[in-house]
Amino acid sequence: MIRGVPQRGYGRNSVFRTIASRLQDRINAGEWMPGQRLPTEVALMAEYGVGRLTLREALAHLRQLGVIEVRQGSGSYVADPPAVLEIQVDPQGQSIDEGSVHASIKSVVNDVVEHVLGWSADPSALAAGHLGMPPERLVRLDTLVGSGGDTFAVSSYWVDGARFPDLAQGWIGGATMSGELRRRFGVTLFYSWRAFSAAAAGDIEVAHLGGYLGAPLIVRDGVSVDPDDVPVYYVRRRIRAERASYVVHYRGRHAEH
Amino acid sequence: MIRGVPQRGYGRNSVFRTIASRLQDRINAGEWMPGQRLPTEVALMAEYGVGRLTLREALAHLRQLGVIEVRQGSGSYVADPPAVLEIQVDPQGQSIDEGSVHASIKSVVNDVVEHVLGWSADPSALAAGHLGMPPERLVRLDTLVGSGGDTFAVSSYWVDGARFPDLAQGWIGGATMSGELRRRFGVTLFYSWRAFSAAAAGDIEVAHLGGYLGAPLIVRDGVSVDPDDVPVYYVRRRIRAERASYVVHYRGRHAEH
DNA sequence: GGGTATTTGTACGTATGTATG
């Protein structure tokens, strides 16, 4: 039992941190396997002799780290070790036919669709800067990439609304952005640049991708251009960190991954 | 005033979410500028007519999103818009002289050092798999990359302890891993592959990089090989999401970034 | 340098709402 008056040596030695650490150890030791339910909050409160808030703080800690998943009305569960999807990054950057995400997912499952969530005028200064275009012309198109009810990625595209009118309205279910642009406007796309970064999940990402607020996301943004090097869109794609990584292969055949 | 008994429509409409959202709006509206302090918790409690826990929940929400930064004994501050460092990813993968991180940081500040945190035998199955090497041979070396007291990245390298004995012990202050390997063992390195993903910050990352537990990190891991394509090390590098992005340039000169 | 007030961090208790099975 840990209980009571806060120990000395604050910060790293607070009661809830200690409990979080002990629970983590027990999970690592295999006391509860992935998918399995932990004891209830009340049971753990009793076991460690702490109050509700303290125990919940410890659980929140573990949830932040992705160690457990908490479901209201049900319980706390050890998180499943995720099957990470490796998205190949083509170092050359030839013409885009399907995006690399689609291609990679398709190599695992077949019915990948990019579904339009919505669109609106969005004079983003950032996107306008990347595209070298006045902000007023920009239209933002939000899409979901998924397969069989499971949403894998959320994307936001900023395109020139004047050059590509009614892009969202004419969207076909199984289409991809690059496919639509070629089919309807005859544009073949090339990458200009792509960047990889990370961000915390906000409400929109949580709603579509699951997870919790602040969960780490892998973010891939970039600009695609037409054959004349004129920017066509700026895209910002978000995927839950546990679900994917972007891989660049250079040489050698030794690593297995 | 929002107060009191939880409204209907749970989840998204709880009091603390409402307050978080209102505070976010006020920040966006410029009521408090980046770096500036928000009112104290007590003041905000009074203003919104809620209890301490509720208000703190709202602040925790905003902290998770990276909107504010909370300092004990001081106050809550609007987060600075981060100066993101763009790390160029060479699509070809020639020989590594300095890592791309070092080169990129050096283009901004000059005194970049990679400092050894510690080393230990670490028979990581993951690293062993990537290197095609028995786990027992592996030594893990942890380093910090930073400049003038500011730590930018935490890296963990797994190397062959038999082939590179006493690597950490002979380390020179301003060295880099690739530089040390060339200087002391005459090995020139090439990338085999690199991958970009994201993860939540744990205790170690928080201790060295700052931020908070669960903060999003950009993770870059990969394997480097010698000229004979023999794997030399597996590295896993972590940087706070707000501080960097990895950029791959393909073609075109239109985007400014 | 030292003491004090301010501000956030941790922890207790209690009550009630909402989701799940």
Add this chain to the structure above:
DNA sequence: TCATACATACGTACAAATACC
């Protein structure tokens, strides 16, 4: 329908870090 489990929210108290005189 009902019990169980987690979610939200109130209150209080004291510890620790910071700021200021």
